[in-house]
Amino acid sequence: xxxxxxNALTNPLKEGxxxxxxxxxxxxxxxxxxxxxxxxxxxxxxxxxFKHRLLPAGFSVIGVSSTEWxxxxxxxxxxxxxxxxxxxxxxxxxLWESFAQGLFYQTLDFRDAVSYAKLxxxxxxxxxxxGTGGNHLIYLATPPSLIGDIVKNLGMVGLSKPVTPKNWxxxxxxxxxxxxxxxxxxxxxTVNEYFKERQVYRIDHYLGKETxxxxxxxxxxxxxxxxxxxxxxxxHVQITAAETVGVEGRxxxxxxxxxxxxxxxxxxxxxxxxxxxxxxxxFAAESVxxxxxxxxxxxRPILPEQVGQFTVRGQYSEGVISGKRxxxxxxxxxxxxxxxxxxxxxxKFFIDNWRWAGVPFYVxxxxxxxxxxxxxxxTFKRIPxxxxxxxxxxxxxxxxxxxxxxxxxxxxxxxxxxxxxQTVRIRSVNMDFLYGSSFGSQSADAYExxxxxxxxxxxxxxxxxxxxxxxxxxxTPIHEGWKMQxxxxxxxxxxxxxxxxxxxxxxxxxxxxxxxx
Numbered sequence: 001x002x003x004x005x006x007n008a009l010t011n012p013l014k015e016g017x018x019x020x021x022x023x024x025x026x027x028x029x030x031x032x033x034x035x036x037x038x039x040x041x042x043x044x045x046x047x048x049x050f051k052h053r054l055l056p057a058g059f060s061v062i063g064v065s066s067t068e069w070x071x072x073x074x075x076x077x078x079x080x081x082x083x084x085x086x087x088x089x090x091x092x093x094x095l096w097e098s099f100a101q102g103l104f105y106q107t108l109d110f111r112d113a114v115s116y117a118k119l120x121x122x123x124x125x126x127x128x129x130x131g132t133g134g135n136h137l138i139y140l141a142t143p144p145s146l147i148g149d150i151v152k153n154l155g156m157v158g159l160s161k162p163v164t165p166k167n168w169x170x171x172x173x174x175x176x177x178x179x180x181x182x183x184x185x186x187x188x189x190t191v192n193e194y195f196k197e198r199q200v201y202r203i204d205h206y207l208g209k210e211t212x213x214x215x216x217x218x219x220x221x222x223x224x225x226x227x228x229x230x231x232x233x234x235x236h237v238q239i240t241a242a243e244t245v246g247v248e249g250r251x252x253x254x255x256x257x258x259x260x261x262x263x264x265x266x267x268x269x270x271x272x273x274x275x276x277x278x279x280x281x282x283f284a285a286e287s288v289x290x291x292x293x294x295x296x297x298x299x300r301p302i303l304p305e306q307v308g309q310f311t312v313r314g315q316y317s318e319g320v321i322s323g324k325r326x327x328x329x330x331x332x333x334x335x336x337x338x339x340x341x342x343x344x345x346x347x348k349f350f351i352d353n354w355r356w357a358g359v360p361f362y363v364x365x366x367x368x369x370x371x372x373x374x375x376x377x378x379t380f381k382r383i384p385x386x387x388x389x390x391x392x393x394x395x396x397x398x399x400x401x402x403x404x405x406x407x408x409x410x411x412x413x414x415x416x417x418x419x420x421x422q423t424v425r426i427r428s429v430n431m432d433f434l435y436g437s438s439f440g441s442q443s444a445d446a447y448e449x450x451x452x453x454x455x456x457x458x459x460x461x462x463x464x465x466x467x468x469x470x471x472x473x474x475x476t477p478i479h480e481g482w483k484m485q486x487x488x489x490x491x492x493x494x495x496x497x498x499x500x501x502x503x504x505x506x507x508x509x510x511x512x513x514x515x516x517x
Contacts, residue, residue, distance in 0.1 A: 027061075028046075171199055204266050312344075411433045413431045
């Protein structure tokens with residue numbers, strides 16, 4: 001087990017991490033304030049930041065939704081949410097009372113331009129009474145179909161621009177950013193008509209996870225790894241996001257999305273880009289994001305007629321996970337009995353540049369799989385000559401560097417070691433680093449980090465408009481190829497298994513296999 005050097009803790013401020021700064025006073029709007037994302041993630045994250053004194057003095061939240069609530073109703077709803085998703089004790093005592101004083105609410109028809117005048121009036125009142133200084137953070141936790149109306153109406157009442165040249169206004173937009181290349185480019189045009197690109201923070205919570213952030217530190221702060229981070233030493237890379245859950249009552253949404261749109265286009269392609277970028281000139285937001293867009297533009301497109309060669313899709317049927325029998329996807333509420341929507345997808349990508357030429361990237365994601373686990377696994381090439389060919393040594397496995405994103409965030413390196421004894425016998429062993437045990441605490445929720453970064457004006461971990469369009473440029477032809485297959489029966493896999501057999505064949509054709517997780 002890797003342990004943390006005690007000297008690294010003697011001067012923590014020397015590291016210069018951005019989250020050690022406190023943002024300027026501001027008011028945060030949450031559109032979709034009565035929704036599930038607000039209850040489960042946004043408000044618990046804000047409360048945690050407040051608890052750890054990382055929010056500015058006077059920080060305030062204006063909840064906005066069509067639900068007919070008053071401010072007291074909103075505060076009661078958040079109190080219940082914190083009790084459910086944080087702890088029963090969280091929404092009690094002086095800490096909660098102080099936090100609740102900064103919560104306000106405005107009922108709003110998102111498509112009614114006239115009602116936004118009431119929001120503008122409440123904003124002025126809160127800014128003055130709470131001393132938030134006119135800095136505004138707008139969070140759109142709403143369906144994509146409402147984004148165009150919201151940004152337009154915010155612009156009409158002047159809430160899309162800073163109050164003065166010294167103030168700032170920023171907007172966080174939740175995924176999905178469109179559903180194909182054309183809709184994504186149109187959405188970008190609509191948003192940028194009312195907000196400058198530097199104001200826009202497209203959020204992907206995967207980029208807020210510690211291990212994803214640590215990839216850059218791992219590569220560029222350690223001289224021993226970067227020289228071998230290329231096609232000369234790496235055989236292939238596997239990126240996995242496995243879930244045990246099904247669609248969890250979101251059948252109607254999932255019928256429109258599917259695994260390719262829901263996970264590959266945003267989460268996993270973003271993770272891939274972080275793992276593959278060239279060293280940026282600095283850790284400034286635009287330098288990092290400039291390198292990421294180069295990766296996306298270097299990924300070889302999978303043409304519609306190539307989907308059978310480079311992609312596999314599947315749909316879960318009934319099965320058993322942890323002793324519990326589960327229904328199939330077509331039996332989920334709001335799912336068509338004739339549905340061909342994929343709940344599992346695996347793709348093989350190539351990056352056509354100098355560093356990664358010829359290295360396959362196998363990317364997979366699925367629901368109702370045996371374990372909840374997300375990781376990047378880098379498999380290195382076999383040694384060129386086996387010195388111990390007359391022993392059991394030639395059976396030992398290739399070196400693998402795995403970066404666990406969730407759960408139990410950490411990094412593991414597998415290498416061969418000699419077993420004690422007179423003969424040369426080699427066994428693969430792991431050298432592990434775990435955040436929880438090495439640093440004495442678990443990582444903060446990804447939403448905490450990302451919301452705080454937005455308040456600080458740091459866009460490093462957010463998605464730029466060109467990245468959105470480039471990822472859809474890669475994904476849209478795959479959907480077109482699947483449509484060309486017509487009504488062909490989608491491969492099935494039983495809940496509790498690792499996807500359809502065709503997924504194994506995708507690697508077996510190359511003489512490889514998926515990692516056992």
